[in-house]
Amino acid sequence: xxxxxxxxxxxxxxxxxxxxxxxxxxxxxxxxxxxxxxxxxxxxxxxxxxxxxxxxxxxxxxxxxxxxxxxxxxxxxxxxxxxxxxxxxxxxxxxxxxxxxxxxxxxxxxxxxxxxxxxxxxxxxxxxxxxxxxxxxxxxxxxxxxxxxxxxxxxxxxxxxxxxxxxxxxxxxxxxxxxxxxxxxxxxxxxxxx
Numbered sequence: 071x072x073x074x075x076x077x078x079x080x081x082x083x084x085x086x087x088x089x090x091x092x093x094x095x096x097x098x099x100x101x102x103x104x105x106x107x108x109x110x111x112x113x114x115x116x117x118x119x120x121x122x123x124x125x126x127x128x129x130x131x132x133x134x135x136x137x138x139x140x141x142x143x144x145x146x147x148x149x150x151x152x153x154x155x156x157x158x159x160x161x162x163x164x165x166x167x168x169x170x171x172x173x174x175x176x177x178x179x180x181x182x183x184x185x186x187x188x189x190x191x192x193x194x195x196x197x198x199x200x201x202x203x204x205x206x207x208x209x210x211x212x213x214x215x216x217x218x219x220x221x222x223x224x225x226x227x228x229x230x231x232x233x234x235x236x237x238x239x240x241x242x243x244x245x246x247x248x249x250x251x252x253x254x255x256x257x258x259x260x261x262x263x264x
Contacts, residue, residue, distance in 0.1 A: 079106050187204050207223075
């Protein structure tokens with residue numbers, strides 16, 4: 071009699087009336103289980119040619135991980151989990167208070183300069199307290215209302231804020247000092263250091 075094969079790994083299942091062949095029915099199946107445990111290690115040119123839905127691979131030549139959706143042809147079934155869904159989802163990495171160390175840089179690539187690159191908030195906040203967008207503009211807020219403080223590149227070699235700027239220590243100006251809308255008498259108590 072002829073046995074059947076499992077749908078995902080193709081493990082051989084002998085017919086109940088068959089005699090068991092140690093090589094075919096046991097050892098070959100064990101070898102397949104060992105090979106297919108976890109992500110399959112391969113190269114971009116040696117990917118499995120009959121992947122099942124959910125099968126994952128790690129390519130040693132590209133360093134990338136792909137997951138198959140099980141469709142045909144096999145070459146088109148491999149999807150990058152980050153580019154195909156995870157990038158648009160919220161992902162939690164690590165636990166509360168834990169630190170995550172990256173040996174390289176974090177690169178945010180979005181289609182617009184006003185798109186958000188990073189947000190920071192305290193648990194329970196309704197609005198993020200700090201936001202950085204693709205242009206480098208930084209915004210701060212209380213966490214409960216719209217962010218009201220910012221710092222950004224206003225022009226060539228110019229750092230700008232739309233609000234007030236307060237300095238707790240000394241302020242040193244190496245170039246020319248210019249000011250608009252100074253209140254009357256504001257210069258009265260100011261003595262330049264020569």
